[in-house]
Structures are given as structure tokens and as C-alpha cells.
Amino acid sequence: MSKPVRLAVIGAGLKAAEYARSWVRMPEIEFVAAADVSEASRRRLADICGAAGCKAPRDFDDFRVMLAECRNDLDAVYVSTPHASHAEQALAVTEAGLDLFLEKPMVTSVIEARALIEARSKANNVAVIAFNGALSPLVQDTYRRASAGEFGELVSVSATIWEGWSSQYNGHWKQKPELSGGGFMFDTGAHMMNTVCLLVCSEFERVSAYMNNYAKPIDITCAVAARLENGALVTFNAAGEGPPGCASHMTLFYSKAIVRIDAWGAWREIELNGKSSTREIAEAAHLENPLKSFLRIRRGEEENLSTVENGLRFARLWDAIKRSAAHDGESVRISDIG
Known part of the structure; x- marks a missing residue:
């Protein structure tokens, strides 16, 4: 079996916690780091990992610091923050050369969308927007x-x-x-x-x-x-x-x-x-766990x-x-x- 995808999370709120309860039990991934301005949200994610018998991810209150310190230990980043934060965080992940799994909606404007497309083209990374519909x-x-x-x-x-x-x-x-x-x-x-x-x-x-x-x-x-x-x-x-x-x-x-x-x-x-x-x-799995689609896309198994x-x-x-x-x-x- 191939090595698990080393995953970081930016935004450890309720949606990320909901997904993490199933993701942490997937052998295909390993939670490496998490960044959130809320200490309580970071602690909740650590507790979810601990309850599954997994090591808690490294803890950061600033996603920029997380990317700087953990870049070489990561393969991909899941971004799940308020919509207006998506553009800055997605650009930072892409410019770090990491694959991106970004919550919907992608960004809030055409200007931000064009900037992300340009960055993705330069980095040639995998970028998937977590729309259940497009992944169905x-x-x-x-x-x-x-x-x-x-x-x-x-x-x-x-x-x-x-x-x-x-x-x-x-x-x-x-x-x-x-x-x-x-x-x-x-x-x-x-x-x-x-x-x-x-x-x-x-x-x-x-x-x-x-x-x-x-x-x-x-x-x-x-x-x-x-x-x-x-x-x-x-x-x-x-x-x-x-x-x-x-x-x-x-x-x-x-x-x-x-x-x-x-x-x-x-x-x-x-x-x-x-x-x-x-x-x-x-099948409910396609709607409830879009990370599986991201991983298949990343492996070249799904368009x-x-x-x-x-x-x-x-x-x-x-x-x-x-x-x-x-x-x-x-x-x-x-x-x-x-």
C-alpha cells in the first residue's frame, strides 16, 4: 500500500470536525497539522484524532506559520474557513506547491478566481473544489x-x-x-x-x-x-x-x-x-465523504x-x-x- 497522504487543515470549525470523524479512520491519509484562530476548534480536532488512536496534528493559530514550518512534511491541505478567507489561503497553499482541497464556494470574486488559476498554472498542483455536485x-x-x-x-x-x-x-x-x-x-x-x-x-x-x-x-x-x-x-x-x-x-x-x-x-x-x-x-459515500473523490483525482483515477x-x-x-x-x-x- 502506498504511503498515506500527509494532510493539513486550515479552518478546524464544525464542517472540518464533521469530516474529520470519518477521515481520521481512513488509512489513505494522515493528519499532520491544523491551523485555526480558535484554540477550542484546534483542540476539538486533536481530540477527534486521539479518540481514533491517532497522533494529534501539530497545532497553529496562523496558517502562514503552519505552511512555513510544515511545508516539507505535507502533501495536501484542506481549507474550510469563512468564504472571504478562501482566496488568500488557497493562494498560499498553491504557492507552497501543495495540493489543494478547497471548500465551496471557491472564492468571492472574478479577480480572486483569476489569481488562483494563475497560481495553480505556475505550481501545476492538484486543486479540487469541494462541491458535492461536481464530485457526484x-x-x-x-x-x-x-x-x-x-x-x-x-x-x-x-x-x-x-x-x-x-x-x-x-x-x-x-x-x-x-x-x-x-x-x-x-x-x-x-x-x-x-x-x-x-x-x-x-x-x-x-x-x-x-x-x-x-x-x-x-x-x-x-x-x-x-x-x-x-x-x-x-x-x-x-x-x-x-x-x-x-x-x-x-x-x-x-x-x-x-x-x-x-x-x-x-x-x-x-x-x-x-x-x-x-x-x-x-451512494451516500459520495456525498458524505468528498475527500475520497479528491484522493482518486490526485491518484489520476478520476477526472x-x-x-x-x-x-x-x-x-x-x-x-x-x-x-x-x-x-x-x-x-x-x-x-x-x-
Whole structure:
């Protein structure tokens, strides 16, 4: 068996702790170091490792110090911090020549996306964005079949996502714009936008968007109408307030098929040439442990569809949505975004 991947964590919060409980039992990885401004979060991660009979990772309150001191003892870094921190930390990991597994959304702007792509090109490292959808076998199969022309030409897309997000995260960093980079559309809605960005196989051309903040400093609901360069039309609806729970439903209309799928790639239904299929369900392991996909990609066993390049398409869309919403739905041309 090959040596385990020596992994560091930047951001040892609740998401990292949730994953660590299963990751620490994987023989394919070894937790080497962890950086977080919270001592309690670092201690929790150390306790998780200890409970599994593993050595606690080296402990740092500054990710820069961790990268400087541990660079030669690492192979890859998982970044799980508030969204606005992603760009700086992902760049630092990439410039250190380490492979990167970065929580969604990739970055908060086109400028940051371009900087990360440039750094990745120079370092030639592996960079995977932890979007469950792009790493889902059902989404990947849909992408390949659509790209091969099996479904015919894309006509339009209708995508919706909803969650009792406003109440659930009241007072949380996700509702502080200086940390989050956006509201519900940029947080949970990022899964919807990213999966659509991948599946449409086209750049966006124009976007018109409306948001309602419901007296909060970030968007709670968002409605978007867009046109792709290939001529297809796309609508997004993100509803961040409502009953408990979270779900999504996306329908892609093609000239030969209708594909219904959720943002995370957990299920799919296909109508092809007038014949319907039963609902397909993805294996839970693909959704609950995306690190396995990262490791397969790193070994060259799986194509990486969750790329920094798709992250740039996502960033262009998000910048256009923000600009349009700030001007009461005025249509924004993506080429003006950069």
C-alpha cells in the first residue's frame, strides 16, 4: 500500500470536525497539522484524532506559520474557513506547491478566481473544489452524456433551492458580509449555481437578478434570469427562509431529453426520447465523504470536474448577479465582468 497522504487543515470549525470523524479512520491519509484562530476548534480536532488512536496534528493559530514550518512534511491541505478567507489561503497553499482541497464556494470574486488559476498554472498542483455536485457520479455522468450530444441541444434550465437558512444561521458568520461574501444565494445556493455552471457546457452571456434581504445585511432570497452563449435560457430561484429543511430541484430541458437532478447530485431522473427512467440515487459515500473523490483525482483515477476553471465561470456569474441586483435587475453583460 502506498504511503498515506500527509494532510493539513486550515479552518478546524464544525464542517472540518464533521469530516474529520470519518477521515481520521481512513488509512489513505494522515493528519499532520491544523491551523485555526480558535484554540477550542484546534483542540476539538486533536481530540477527534486521539479518540481514533491517532497522533494529534501539530497545532497553529496562523496558517502562514503552519505552511512555513510544515511545508516539507505535507502533501495536501484542506481549507474550510469563512468564504472571504478562501482566496488568500488557497493562494498560499498553491504557492507552497501543495495540493489543494478547497471548500465551496471557491472564492468571492472574478479577480480572486483569476489569481488562483494563475497560481495553480505556475505550481501545476492538484486543486479540487469541494462541491458535492461536481464530485457526484450522477452529475458527472450527466455532464459527459450532455457533452457527447446524447440529449441534443440544451434549450433551457430551471433551478430552485430552498432552506430555512435565515433563521437557522441568524447571527452566524454566514450572515456577516465581510466574512461570507454573500447571503443564501452564495452559501447554499452556491451548490445550485456551480452544478448548473458545469452542466450547461457554456459560458453565461447576460444576467438579470433581484434580491431581497429581509432587513438583513445579506440576501435571503434571489431570483435570476440569464442567457447562455449557446442561446439557452436559465432561471435560478433561491429561497433562504421557510420551514426547516433544505432541498433543491433542477430541470434541464434538451431537444431530446429532460433531466431532473438536485444540486448535490444526490438523485436524478431522465426522460429520453419520450421514455422516462426511474429515480436514480447516488451512494451516500459520495456525498458524505468528498475527500475520497479528491484522493482518486490526485491518484489520476478520476477526472476532476470540480476545477478552478469552473470556479471562474461561477465567479463571473456571481459578480454579474450582485451587479444586476444592486441596480434593480438591470441586465449585465458577462463580458463586462472580466
